[in-house]
Amino acid sequence: MKLFHLFSFFAAYLVADSSDVENSVGQFFSSGHTNNWAVLVCTSRFWFNYRHVANTLSVYRSVKRLGIPDSHIVLMLADDMACNHRNPKPATVFSHKNMELNVYGDDVEVDYRGYEVTVENFLRVLTGRLPLSTPRSKRLLSDDRSNILIYLTGHGGNGFLKFQDSEEISNVELADAFEQMWQKRRYNELLFIIDTCQGASMYERFYSPNIMALASSQVGEDSLSHQPDLAIGVHLMDRYTFYLLEFLEDIHPASKANMNDLFKVCPKSQCVSTPGHRTDLFLRDPGSVLITDFFGSVRKVEITTEAINLTDPIQQQEESSVSEDANKEMYSYVDQLPVSEIIHQKPKQKDWHPPDGFILGLWTLILLVFFKTYGIKHLKHIF
Amino acid sequence: MGLLSDPNRRRALISMLTRLNAPICMLCYCAGVCWFMGLAFEPFTLRTYMSENAMGSTMVEERFPAGERALATAREFAAHKKKVGGMPVDWLVKTMQARGLEVFTQSFSRVLPFPDENKERYIVKGTNVYGILRAPRAPRTEALVLSAPCSPGDNNNQAVGLLLGLAHYFRNQIYWAKDIIFLVNEHDLIGMQAWLEGYHHTNTTGMKWTPLQGRGGSIQAALSLELSSDVITSLDIVLEGLNGQLPNLDLANLFYAFCQKIGVLCTIQGRLQRNDWDSVSGYSHAVQTMMLMVMKQASGRPWGDHGLFLRYHIEAATISGINSFRQYKTDLTTTGRLVEGMYRKLNNLLERLHQSYFFYLMPSLTHFVSIGYYMPAFGLLAVILLLRALDLWVQLVAPPARTEDGIAEIEQSSPGVRSVLTPLIISHLTGAALYLMPVHFQEMAVEHFPVSETEAVVLTAIAVYTAGLALPHNTHRLVSGEGTEQGWRVLKLVAVLYLAVLLGCTALINFSLGFILALTMVPVAAFVTPDVPKVLSAIVFVILSPACTLLFSVFLFQELQDMPVSLQDGWMLYISVISQGILDHYLFGSLVYPLIALMVYPCWLLFWNILFWK
Numbered sequence: 001m002k003l004f005h006l007f008s009f010f011a012a013y014l015v016a017d018s019s020d021v022e023n024s025v026g027q028f029f030s031s032g033h034t035n036n037w038a039v040l041v042c043t044s045r046f047w048f049n050y051r052h053v054a055n056t057l058s059v060y061r062s063v064k065r066l067g068i069p070d071s072h073i074v075l076m077l078a079d080d081m082a083c084n085h086r087n088p089k090p091a092t093v094f095s096h097k098n099m100e101l102n103v104y105g106d107d108v109e110v111d112y113r114g115y116e117v118t119v120e121n122f123l124r125v126l127t128g129r130l131p132l133s134t135p136r137s138k139r140l141l142s143d144d145r146s147n148i149l150i151y152l153t154g155h156g157g158n159g160f161l162k163f164q165d166s167e168e169i170s171n172v173e174l175a176d177a178f179e180q181m182w183q184k185r186r187y188n189e190l191l192f193i194i195d196t197c198q199g200a201s202m203y204e205r206f207y208s209p210n211i212m213a214l215a216s217s218q219v220g221e222d223s224l225s226h227q228p229d230l231a232i233g234v235h236l237m238d239r240y241t242f243y244l245l246e247f248l249e250d251i252h253p254a255s256k257a258n259m260n261d262l263f264k265v266c267p268k269s270q271c272v273s274t275p276g277h278r279t280d281l282f283l284r285d286p287g288s289v290l291i292t293d294f295f296g297s298v299r300k301v302e303i304t305t306e307a308i309n310l311t312d313p314i315q316q317q318e319e320s321s322v323s324e325d326a327n328k329e330m331y332s333y334v335d336q337l338p339v340s341e342i343i344h345q346k347p348k349q350k351d352w353h354p355p356d357g358f359i360l361g362l363w364t365l366i367l368l369v370f371f372k373t374y375g376i377k378h379l380k381h382i383f
Numbered sequence: 384m385g386l387l388s389d390p391n392r393r394r395a396l397i398s399m400l401t402r403l404n405a406p407i408c409m410l411c412y413c414a415g416v417c418w419f420m421g422l423a424f425e426p427f428t429l430r431t432y433m434s435e436n437a438m439g440s441t442m443v444e445e446r447f448p449a450g451e452r453a454l455a456t457a458r459e460f461a462a463h464k465k466k467v468g469g470m471p472v473d474w475l476v477k478t479m480q481a482r483g484l485e486v487f488t489q490s491f492s493r494v495l496p497f498p499d500e501n502k503e504r505y506i507v508k509g510t511n512v513y514g515i516l517r518a519p520r521a522p523r524t525e526a527l528v529l530s531a532p533c534s535p536g537d538n539n540n541q542a543v544g545l546l547l548g549l550a551h552y553f554r555n556q557i558y559w560a561k562d563i564i565f566l567v568n569e570h571d572l573i574g575m576q577a578w579l580e581g582y583h584h585t586n587t588t589g590m591k592w593t594p595l596q597g598r599g600g601s602i603q604a605a606l607s608l609e610l611s612s613d614v615i616t617s618l619d620i621v622l623e624g625l626n627g628q629l630p631n632l633d634l635a636n637l638f639y640a641f642c643q644k645i646g647v648l649c650t651i652q653g654r655l656q657r658n659d660w661d662s663v664s665g666y667s668h669a670v671q672t673m674m675l676m677v678m679k680q681a682s683g684r685p686w687g688d689h690g691l692f693l694r695y696h697i698e699a700a701t702i703s704g705i706n707s708f709r710q711y712k713t714d715l716t717t718t719g720r721l722v723e724g725m726y727r728k729l730n731n732l733l734e735r736l737h738q739s740y741f742f743y744l745m746p747s748l749t750h751f752v753s754i755g756y757y758m759p760a761f762g763l764l765a766v767i768l769l770l771r772a773l774d775l776w777v778q779l780v781a782p783p784a785r786t787e788d789g790i791a792e793i794e795q796s797s798p799g800v801r802s803v804l805t806p807l808i809i810s811h812l813t814g815a816a817l818y819l820m821p822v823h824f825q826e827m828a829v830e831h832f833p834v835s836e837t838e839a840v841v842l843t844a845i846a847v848y849t850a851g852l853a854l855p856h857n858t859h860r861l862v863s864g865e866g867t868e869q870g871w872r873v874l875k876l877v878a879v880l881y882l883a884v885l886l887g888c889t890a891l892i893n894f895s896l897g898f899i900l901a902l903t904m905v906p907v908a909a910f911v912t913p914d915v916p917k918v919l920s921a922i923v924f925v926i927l928s929p930a931c932t933l934l935f936s937v938f939l940f941q942e943l944q945d946m947p948v949s950l951q952d953g954w955m956l957y958i959s960v961i962s963q964g965i966l967d968h969y970l971f972g973s974l975v976y977p978l979i980a981l982m983v984y985p986c987w988l989l990f991w992n993i994l995f996w997k
Contacts, residue, residue, distance in 0.1 A: 047731055048439050085521040085560035086731060230444035233727060 032284075033147040033188045036297040037140060038063045038073045041122060043154030043163045045079035045114075050234040051225050053081045054095045055153045055195055055241040057103040062248040063149065066296030074125055074140055076112035078154075078164050088232055095237050095245065097229040111138050119169045126150075127180045144185035149193070149294045153241065156196030158219055159204075175205040182208040189282070191294040195240045197222040200276040212259065212282045212289070216240030216266070217273035224272050239271045253296050259286035397777050404774045408767045408909050415763035419898065422757055423669040425660035428750035433636045434738035438728045445645070447723045449548045450716030454613055457544025461537065470533045470569045475512040478547055483554045484514030484565065491577035491592035496822045496969045497836045497962075509569035511578045515599055516553055516563040523562055526599030527729055528699075529722070530566040530575070531608045532688055541704075542610040543567055545719055552723070560730055562599035568688065575688045576971055583695055588972055604634065604729050604736065605699035606722065607688040614712040615704035617648035617655070618721070620748070622700055624690030625967075626974050627680040627893035630698040631736040632743055632751060638700065639748050641724045647713050649748055652676060653705065653944070656747045669746040671943050676744055678940050681895035682960075683975035684967055691971060698736045742894065754894070761890045764901040768883040771909045775876040779869065802870040803877055806992045810985035813851045818980035820847055821965065840965060841958045848930055851988050855995035871913055871996040878989040882908050885982050896975065899936070900983060903927040907987075913996035920994060929983055933960065 040063070042056035060075055082091050082104045093104040112121060124130050125140050142148055154161055160168040181187050192213040194202050199215030206213065216223040216238065225235035226242045237245075243266035251257055263277050263286070279286050292298045386392055421427055433439070456478070463471035472488060479486040492508040517523065529549065531542035550565045568574035577592040582602075620638050622629050635651075642649035650656075652675040659665035685691055687701025704718065742754035821843040828839035882904060890897025907927050911920070925931060937957050941948045948956060967973035 046437065046733060048437055083520075085518060086558050088556070088558040090520070090557070228442040230442060233443040233731070235442075 032145075033293065034145040035142070036068050036072060036147050036149070036294065037142045038068050038149040038151070039076075039125060039140060040073065040149075040151045041076040041117065041153070042078055043117065043152065043161060045164055047081070047084055047086050048234060049079070049154075050081050050093070050232070051237050052153045052155075053077055053079065054093050054103060054237050056151065057093055057108065058095045058101075058237070058241060058245045059151050059193075059248075060108070061103050061105070062245065062251075063295055066248075066251065066292060067253055068295075068297040070107075070109045071137070072297065073109070074111050074138070075109065076117045076122065076125075077110050077114075078117040079114065086233075094229065094232070095242070097227045097236055099229075099231075109137070115164070117164060119163050119167050119173075122163075122169065123173065123177050126177045126186075128184065128186060140186070142186050145188050146186070147189045147191070147294050148187045149191045151193045151195075152202070153195040153238070156194070156198060156202065158198050159201045161194070161196055161202060171202045171205045174202060175207060178206060178211060179208045182210075189284075189289075189293070193244075195223060195238050195244075199223065203278050206278070206281060209281050210283055211278075212286065213278040214262065215276045216271065218276050221273040240266050240273075240275060243270055248291075248295065251291050251295065253292060253298055255290075255292065257291045259289045259291070262291060400770070401774055401777055404770055405910075408770055411763045411767050411770075412906065415760050416902070418763060419757070419760040420670065422744060422752045422760070423673045423746040424666060425669065425746075425750060427756070428746060428752050431632065431636050431639065431749055431751050433633060433640060435633050435732070435736060436738075437731045437733050438633065438637060439731075443724060443727045445720035445724045445727075447549065447552050447716060447719040449552060450545075450714050450719055452551075453544040453548030453715050453719065454541065455544075456547045457540045460543050460547075461540040464533070464540070469535075470510055470512070470567070472510050472512055475567055479512070479514035479550065479565065482514070482547065482551045484516050484550060485597055486512065486514045487595060487597040488512050489578060489581055489593050489595055491574065491581075491590060493573055493577075493590045493970070496966070497825055497840050507570055507573055509574050509577075511566065511568045511574050513564055513566040513578070513597075514550065515597055516550065516559065516565070518559045518562050519557045521560045521562075522600075524600040525560075526562040526564055526602050527726060528564045528566055528602055528605035528692075528697075529608070529726070530568060530605065530688060531610075532571050532574075533567050533569050534571065538611045539609055540611070541613060541715065542608040545608060545610060545715055545722070548715075549719055549722060552719075553726070558727075558730070561603060563726070564599050564602075571688060572685060572691060573970060575691050579691055579695060588970060590970075602692070602695070602697045603732055605689060605692045605697055606725065607699065607701040608722070609687070609701060609703035610715075610718070612704065612706035614706065614714055615718065616707050616709040616712055617650050617705050618642065618713075618718070619650045619653055619703045619705055620700055621687040621689070621703065622651075622745075623676065623679040623684075623686045624693040624699070625685040625971055626683050626694075627895055628690075628693040629680070629741065629743065630689070630693060630700050631739050631741055633736045633739040634698050634700050635745070635748070636739065637725055637728055638702065641721050641728075644724065645717060645721050647717060647721060648709075648711075650705070651745055651748045652679075656749060669750075673744055673746040673752075675940070675943050677895040677899070678936055678943075680893060681899050681936075681975075682964070683893065683896065683973045684963065685971065694972075696735070744894075757894065758890075761886075761894065761898050761901060764898070764905050765883055765887055765890075767905050767909050768879050768886075772876055772879045772883070775872050775879070779872055779876065803874050806874055806989055807877070807985075809854060810851075810988040810992070811981070813847070813854065813988060814981045814985040817844060817847045817851070817984055818977060820844075822969075837962045838958060841961045844961060844965070845930070848984070851984070852925070852991065854988060855992045871993050874989065874996075875911070875993050878986060878993070879908055881989070882986050885986060889978065892974075896978075899932065900929065903929070903932045904983070904987065908990055911990050911993050913993060915994070917994070924991060924994060928987055929979055933957070 038060075040056050040060050042052045044052045056075070056077060060073065063073060064070070081087060082093050089099065091104065092099070092102045095101045095103045112125075125138070128140060130139055140148075152161060154163070156162060159172075160170045162168050178190065178192075181190075187210070189210045190212070192203060192206075192211060194214070195216040196202075198217060198219050198221065200218045203211075203213035203215060217240075224239050226237045226239045228235050247262070247265045259279075263275075266275055268274050282289075290298075386396070460471065460474070463474045476486050476488065489511045490509070491511070492506060494506055495504075498504050515526075529546060531546045532539055533543065546565055546567065550563075553559065553563060566578060568578060573590075576588060577590050578595075580586055580588070580590060581592050581595045582598065618638075620635060622635060624630070639649060648655065652672050654668070654672050654675075657665045657668050660669065679686055687703070689699035689701045692699035702722075706712075740751070740753050744752045744757055746752070821840040824843060825836050825839045828834070828843050829836055832839065832842075834842065886897050886901050886904070889900065904927065907924055911924075934953075934957050937960055938948070938953050941953070941956070964973070964976045968976040
């Protein structure tokens with residue numbers, strides 16, 4: 001008797017479990033992303049811009065530590081600080097003064113170096129339009145299930161970012177590049193972080209969905225550097241990235257910290273500038289987005305011994321006879337995501353304007369002049 | 384119709400020009416002088432700021448430790464110098480090699496056109512010793528120079544000691560991106576000229592030197608040290624170079640930034656800065672500092688060993704230590720740290736200093752006036768000459784006054800080119816004589832008169848100058864258009880335009896020289912006619928001539944430096960200034976002496992001719 005109960009209990013559990021597995025399979029493939037990419041760009045060269053290289057390398061370090069492999073990171077550094085002749089500690093790039101933390105390490109893989117960091121190369125990496133001979137390490141081979149982290153640092157202004165002291169990328173160009181990425185299904189979700197002066201101007205023009213953006217300062221504000229090192233003779237880091245690094249050092253691959261914590265990094269009291277963020281293009285609620293969704297490469301693994309049907313069994317389809325009155329449908333592309341409904345836009349103005357007072361008055365004047373000149377007797381010719 | 388093409392309006396303009404010419408000229412002159420004096424008023428100046436991004440804010444902690452050892456080295460150097468009786472070349476070579484530099488020497492010799500009071504001999508021979516610290520990891524494309532002169536007697540020993548101490552400290556560091564050349568030059572400027580010519584493979588002054596065996600890259604910046612005491616109370620920076628050229632203002636800004644950081648008193652023109660710009664004494668202090676800079680720039684001499692670097696587009700300055708009666712003394716370690724900090728900042732440079740101003744005046748070390756602000760002062764003086772030229776043109780072109788018979792008209796025929804050409808040629812020949820005769824005929828002068836060669840040269844120059852004053856009475860026999868009304872007007876027109884062009888070009892290159900010449904020559908040029916009272920105006924003329932201007936400048940210069948001289952000493956100083964000017968021209972290519980002899984003096988003679996036209 002007891003055995004029967006146990007057996008039925010066990011059977012019920014199995015049935016329930018299998019249906020659970022079926023459900024969780026559904027959930028497994030309905031979640032957002034399957035792989036992570038990172039594009040980290042430092043746009044300034046010269047020894048006195050040491051801090052921009054240190055910024056980028058510290059984000060690189062965190063991203064690698066949290067699991068994104070080098071094959072999925074595109075690192076672009078415009079100048080070589082570690083081997084610069086003026087570096088009193090060659091082969092190191094420090095982010096904390098008194099040489100506490102060397103972010104250069106011994107396993108840094110720089111994909112675009114020196115003069116290869118140009119606006120053209122950056123946009124080609126993002127959109128994937130690279131020449132056939134480009135090696136895999138220099139390509140962003142993302143698909144529509146990739147979450148991409150894009151980090152830019154350097155000198156910027158209202159609406160532009162300076163590359164290498166010779167050219168600029170504007171916020172419109174960047175927004176268009178992201179739209180190209182969206183239309184080519186090159187990302188699932190995108191996190192854009194920028195640490196420059198007036199950084200918020202760079203994300204003002206985004207219009208593609210699923211982009212979340214953070215910047216270190218608002219328009220009209222300067223992002224300030226953090227600490228000078230008296231032995232090396234330069235500023236080592238920018239404030240925003242310094243506190244970002246401190247925040248990320250506490251994150252481990254299993255941590256559940258979400259984006260709302262990231263928005264609180266470096267308040268005005270620490271950063272002097274006001275960091276900003278933009279989440280209106282993002283579909284999910286930022287509170288439910290984990291930091292590791294972008295900064296780490298967390299693979300979901302579920303172990304099961306059950307066999308699961310992923311698709312319905314294949315069935316033969318009867319050939320339907322072609323009937324003469326088969327209506328030929330005109331096919332057109334469905335609007336995949338009605339962007340205009342998501343971004344609350346103003347309704348478009350209609351082109352035709354009813355005549356307003358000015359036009360009425362003008363016609364009245366013309367008529368009056370006509371009748372004054374030619375006399376009222378001509379009225380009968382008109383009516 | 385347009386303003387100038389409408390005859391009525393043109394006549395009105397011209398009549399206004401002729402009526403108001405003299406008042407406007409005087410107004411412009413006063414405005415020019417007031418503008419110049421106002422340049423030193425602090426609200427009209429700008430604070431200095433660092434323009435070069437690569438030299439950012441000073442952040443390096445300087446760690447030079449070895450001031451005492453530098454003093455010991457200095458004493459050794461002094462002992463060896465006394466033993467050898469000149470430059471201790473072997474000891475220097477050995478010491479520099481011990482510090483790990485690549486050491487080379489260069490010997491040079493120069494035949495002076497005449498011996499000056501310093502050298503007392505015709506031939507100057509010497510040796511330069513320099514050591515190159517190669518950058519540990521950088522390609523050898525750029526270099527910095529640190530130099531100290533080897534002076535006779537007890538001067539500048541500590542500078543050489545500090546140089547060697549810094550060489551030892553710098554050699555142990557790995558962060559140098561440029562080669563550093565440590566140079567000890569003999570005979571001050573002559574040795575420096577030989578070294579620079581050898582380094583850049585030029586030979587502009589006829590000096591003989593051995594080619595340099597070792598070289599760095601292109602020199603980005605240079606500093607010259609002058610220290611003659613173990614402790615100092617303040618550091619002075621000297622900026623004026625050859626022909627009035629100045630280094631980039633960023634170099635002075637760098638010096639001041641480090642003075643602030645390390646806490647050393649810093650001066651310019653040997654004067655401390657004052658904070659009370661709104662009081663009369665504060666303002667006059669600033670004016671005196673600016674006048675000192677103007678006079679030093681106008682003399683066209685290099686006022687430190689750095690002055691010769693500027694010609695090669697190398698920014699250079701001289702830092703000299705002053706030991707006065709102040710309580711707080713700075714030791715050699717602190718001075719070494721200041722130089723170390725400056726060199727670390729210069730090390731960060733990626734290109735030559737070019738972001739800041741090249742033409743400026745400094746009423747104090749923290750304030751400067753750029754060319755855009757001081758040039759109008761000269762412009763106002765030049766406008767006077769142009770107004771005068773217009774006035775003369777109007778007088779020449781206007782129809783002559785009619786008389787009853789037509790006889791008067793015939794007399795006033797155009798004077799022709801000859802009346803203008805003759806005074807021009809004769810004046811310039813006199814100028815050429817002033818340029819050539821003093822040096823070439825010094826032997827004859829020494830034979831006949833019991834003076835030294837230097838004095839002979841100068842006295843010959845003064846004699847030729849004075850002889851030129853007698854010219855008008857002699858040239859009138861040759862000039863055909865003498866005595867005519869038109870003749871002197873044409874000559875004055877030509878002379879005024881010539882003076883305007885000359886002063887304009889001079890002011891562009893050396894503003895101070897142009898301005899000082901304009902101050903004295905423009906009034907005489909504007910108001911000279913044959914009709915003014917002769918004796919009075921002749922005296923005024925001579926007082927405002929270039930030679931007397933120089934005499935007064937010498938007295939004023941001594942006065943401004945708080946070392947006033949008596950008439951006797953002033954005269955001797957005047958003679959030495961002229962001889963130095965001539966010597967600078969032959970040795971380094973200074974342009975002041977040929978400019979005055981070949982251009983300014985003939986121009987002045989033209990006006991002298993006009994004065995004695997009748």
